Amino acid sequence: xxxxxxxxxxxxxxxxxxxxxxxxxxxxxxxxxxxxxxxxxxxxxxxxxxxxxxxxxxxxxxxxxxxxxxxxxxxxxxxxxxxxxxxxxxxxxxxxxxxxxxxxxxxxxxxxxxxxxxxxxxxxxxxxxxxxxxxxxxxxxxxxxxxxxxxxxxxxxxxxxxxxxxxxxxxxxxxxxxxxxxxxxxxxxxxxxxxxxxxxxxxxxxxxxxxxxxxxxxxxxxx
Amino acid sequence: xxxxxxxxxxxxxxxxxxxxxxxxxxxxxxxxxxxxxxxxxxxxxxxxxxxxxxxxxxxxxxxxxxxxxxxxxxxxxxxxxxxxxxxxxxxxxxxxxxxxxxxxxxxxxxxxxxxxxxxxxxxxxxxxxxxxxxxxxxxxxxxxxxxxxxxxxxxxxxxxxxxxxxxxxxxxxxxxxxxxxxxxxxxxxxxxxxxxxxxxxxxxxxxxxxxxxxxxxxxxxxxxxxxxxxxxxxxxxxxxxxxxxxxxxxxxxxxxxxxxxxxxxxxxxxxxxxxxxxxxxxxxxxxxxxxxxxxxxxxxxxxxxxxxxxxxxxxxxxxxxxxxxxxxxxxxxxxxxxxxxxxxxxxxxxxxxxxxxxxxxxxxxxxxxxxxxxxxxxxxxxxxxxxxxxxxxxxxxxxxxxxxxxxxxxxxxxxxxxxxxxxxxxxxxxxxxxxxxxxxxxxxxxxxxxxxxxxxxxxxxxxxxxxxxxxxxxxx
Ligand code: SF4
Numbered sequence: 136x137x138x139x140x141x142x143x144x145x146x147x148x149x150x151x152x153x154x155x156x157x158x159x160x161x162x163x164x165x166x167x168x169x170x171x172x173x174x175x176x177x178x179x180x181x182x183x184x185x186x187x188x189x190x191x192x193x194x195x196x197x198x199x200x201x202x203x204x205x206x207x208x209x210x211x212x213x214x215x216x217x218x219x220x221x222x223x224x225x226x227x228x229x230x231x232x233x234x235x236x237x238x239x240x241x242x243x244x245x246x247x248x249x250x251x252x253x254x255x256x257x258x259x260x261x262x263x264x265x266x267x268x269x270x271x272x273x274x275x276x277x278x279x280x281x282x283x284x285x286x287x288x289x290x291x292x293x294x295x296x297x298x299x300x301x302x303x304x305x306x307x308x309x310x311x312x313x314x315x316x317x318x319x320x321x322x323x324x325x326x327x328x329x330x331x332x333x334x335x336x337x338x339x340x341x342x343x344x345x346x347x348x349x350x351x352x353x354x355x356x357x358x
Numbered sequence: 359x360x361x362x363x364x365x366x367x368x369x370x371x372x373x374x375x376x377x378x379x380x381x382x383x384x385x386x387x388x389x390x391x392x393x394x395x396x397x398x399x400x401x402x403x404x405x406x407x408x409x410x411x412x413x414x415x416x417x418x419x420x421x422x423x424x425x426x427x428x429x430x431x432x433x434x435x436x437x438x439x440x441x442x443x444x445x446x447x448x449x450x451x452x453x454x455x456x457x458x459x460x461x462x463x464x465x466x467x468x469x470x471x472x473x474x475x476x477x478x479x480x481x482x483x484x485x486x487x488x489x490x491x492x493x494x495x496x497x498x499x500x501x502x503x504x505x506x507x508x509x510x511x512x513x514x515x516x517x518x519x520x521x522x523x524x525x526x527x528x529x530x531x532x533x534x535x536x537x538x539x540x541x542x543x544x545x546x547x548x549x550x551x552x553x554x555x556x557x558x559x560x561x562x563x564x565x566x567x568x569x570x571x572x573x574x575x576x577x578x579x580x581x582x583x584x585x586x587x588x589x590x591x592x593x594x595x596x597x598x599x600x601x602x603x604x605x606x607x608x609x610x611x612x613x614x615x616x617x618x619x620x621x622x623x624x625x626x627x628x629x630x631x632x633x634x635x636x637x638x639x640x641x642x643x644x645x646x647x648x649x650x651x652x653x654x655x656x657x658x659x660x661x662x663x664x665x666x667x668x669x670x671x672x673x674x675x676x677x678x679x680x681x682x683x684x685x686x687x688x689x690x691x692x693x694x695x696x697x698x699x700x701x702x703x704x705x706x707x708x709x710x711x712x713x714x715x716x717x718x719x720x721x722x723x724x725x726x727x728x729x730x731x732x733x734x735x736x737x738x739x740x741x742x743x744x745x746x747x748x749x750x751x752x753x754x755x756x757x758x759x760x761x762x763x764x765x766x767x768x769x770x771x772x773x774x775x776x777x778x779x780x781x782x783x784x785x786x787x788x789x790x791x792x793x794x795x796x797x798x799x800x801x802x803x804x805x806x807x808x809x810x811x812x813x814x815x816x817x818x819x820x821x822x823x824x825x826x827x828x829x830x831x832x833x834x
Binding site for chain 1: 384387388390391392403404405408409412416419422423424425426427428429430432434438444445446450494495496497500513514515516518519520523543544546547548551554555558559573574575576577583584585586588589592593603608609610611612614615617618625627628629630631632633634635636637638639640641643644645646647655657661662663664665666
C-alpha cells in the first residue's frame with residue numbers, strides 16, 4: 136500500500152470509520168462550502184471614520200507609521216517627504232500596479248524603477264489589496280502588480296491602501312478574495328503584514344528589522 | 359524515532375540545568391517577558407475565552423474528519439499546480455526531502471523555523487548527503503551554530519545570553535573584522551541579517567513548516583515575525599512545505615479564528631508581523647515566487663493518537679504558552695526534556711512519539727499546578743494527559759519503577775530547597791486560585807491514596823515555608 140493510503144486507512148481505523156459514511160462526508164463538504172464565520176470580535180465592527188481611526192491606531196501599535204492623503208495624486212509627494220524626513224535615498228522600486236502607475240511620480244525627484252526585488256533596493260512601494268482595522272494588518276496579493284519580494288527585501292516598505300478597502304475583520308477580506316478569485320481559489324501568495332519585521336530571539340529584547348523591512352509606512356488614500 | 363533523545367536522563371539533565379548559572383539567568387527572561395505580555399493581550403480582547411472555545415471546537419471537528427479534509431486539501435494543492443507527498447514516518451519524510459533537493463540540484467537549502475523539521479532530523483540527513491541546510495530564524499540560526507536542539511518551541515535560543523551569541527558569531531563569522539563591536543543585541547541582529555541575506559539569495563531550495571494547511575483552498579500558512587520564512591519560500595526555485603497531518607483545518611475562516619488566539623498566547627502580540635498564505639507555485643504572470651511547490655505530509659505517530667485519550671494533544675498549535683507558564687520549565691529550561699518538544703506539551707507529546715519507555719520521566723515533570731491548561735489556547739487538558747501516561751505506565755510492567763520515579767522526582771525537588779520553594783510557591787498560588795471556589799480538591803498529584811477517599815483542603819495561596827518566613831518576620 137502507498138504511504139498515502141496507509142496513512143488514510145490508519146486514520147480511519149483509529150476513528151472507527153470507513154471514509155464512505157454519507158452523513159460524515161456531507162458534514163465536511165458542507166463546511167468547506169459554507170465556510171462558517173465563527174466568532175468575530177466586536178472591536179472591528181465599526182464603520183466610516185471610526186473604522187479608519189481604529190485602523191490607524193492599530194497600525195501604530197504594530198510599530199509601523201501611517202499618514203493620510205486626500206487623493207491618489209498626493210501619494211508621490213507624501214512618499215517623497217517620508218523618505219526625505221528619514222534621510223533615505225530618493226529611490227523607489229515598484230511593480231506594475233496600475234493605480235501606482237497612474238500617480239504623478241514625475242512631480243517628485245524620486246528615481247523610480249520597476250519589477251520585483253533582487254535584494255539591492257532600499258525602498259519599495261506596494262499597493263495593498265486591503266487593510267484590516269481589527270489589528271492594523273495590510274493584505275497584500277502577489278502578482279506582477281505588486282511582487283511579493285517587494286514586501287520583504289527592501290529596508291523601507293511603503294504600503295498604499297485605499298480607505299474604502301479597509302475592512303473591519305479578516306473575514307470581510309476573505310469574502311472579497313473569494314469574489315475576486317473564485318471560491319476555493321487563491322492567488323499564489325496572500326501576505327498579511329502587521330508592522331515591521333522584528334525578533335525577540337536575543338534575550339527577549341524586541342529588535343526591529345530582523346530579515347524584512349526595518350520600517351513600514353502606510354499611506355491611506357481617501358477617495 | 360529520529361533525533362537522538364536524552365529524555366531517559368531527565369533527572370540528570372535537570373540537575374545539570376539547575377546548577378548552570380548562565381541558563382538560570384536566561385530563563386529569568388521567560389518568566390518575566392511572556393507571561394505579562396500574554397496577560398495584557400488577553401485583557402485587550404473581551405472575546406478571548408470564547409475564541410479559545412472556538413479554536414478548540416474547530417480542531418476537534420477537523421480531527422474527527424481528518425481523512426476527509428486531508429483528501430480535500432490534497433486535491434486542491436494538485437489543482438493549483440503543487441505536489442503532495444505522504445510520509446509514514448521520519449525516515450520516509452527525510453528520503454522525500456532529499457530526493458526533492460537532488461531533483462533541484464540543491465547545494466544549499468534555507469530553512470524557516472519548523473518543529474516537524476526538528477522532529478524528523480532533516481538537517482543531519484541533508485548534511486550527511488552533501489546538501490547544506492541553513493537555518494534562517496535568528497534563534498534557530500544561533501542554535502544551529504552551536505549544534506543544539508531548540509530549548510523552546512517559539513524562542514529556540516531562549517536559554518542563551520547575548521554574550522554567548524557574540525562568542526558564537528565571532529567563532530563562525532571569521533571573515534568579518536575581529537575588532538567589530540558586538541556588545542549590543544542590535545549589532546548581533548544586524549550581523550545575522552547581513553550574513554543570512556546572502557544565503558537567502560543563493561539558496562536552491564527553501565524549506566518551511568506550516569502553522570496551518572487549508573483544505574478549502576490547498577493553502578499552507580506560516581506565521582513569523584522576522585520575515586525569514588517568506589524569504590525562504592519566495593526566493594529559491596523550489597519551496598518544500600513540511601507539515602504533520604494534524605495541521606489541516608477546513609477553511610480560511612477557521613484559520614482566522616485560530617490566528618486570533620495564536621499570537622496572543624505565544625508572544626502577546628495581537629497578530630504576528632507576517633501571516634502568509636501560499637497556494638501552489640509561481641503563476642505564469644508572476645514576477646517572483648517558487649517554480650516548484652511541494653508539500654510533505656508527515657504522520658510519524660499522529661494517526662495512532664487519534665481515537666485515544668491523546669487525541670486531544672493533536673489540537674496543539676505550538677504556541678508555547680504552556681511552557682512559558684510552567685514552573686518546572688522555568689526552573690530547568692527546555693534542554694532537560696531531552697528531545698524536540700519541551701515543557702508540558704512535550705511531556706505529553708514526547709512519550710506518544712518516541713515511546714513511554716524513552717520518555718517516561720517527562721509526565722512526572724509536573725507540579726500539577728494546572729497553569730498550562732489554564733492558558734492553552736485550544737484547551738488541551740495537559741495535566742490530565744500527563745496523568746494518563748502515569749496510569750499507562752502503571753498498567754504496564756513499568757509500574758513499580760514508575761511509582762518510584764514519581765516519588766524519586768518529588769524527592770529530587772525536595773532535596774533542593776531553592777527549587778522546591780520556587781516550584782511549590784507557584785503550585786500553591788495556582789492551586790489556591792483553582793481550589794478557592796470550592797475550598798477543596800477531590801484529586802491531587804502524588805496523593806491518590808489520600809484523595810481517593812477524602813478531599814484535600816485547598817491551600818490559601820501560600821506555602822508553609824513562605825508563611826513561616828512572613829510570620830517570623832512580623833514577630834521580629
Ligand atoms: S499545548 Fe496548548 S499551550 Fe502548549 S504549545 Fe500546544 S497549544 Fe500552546
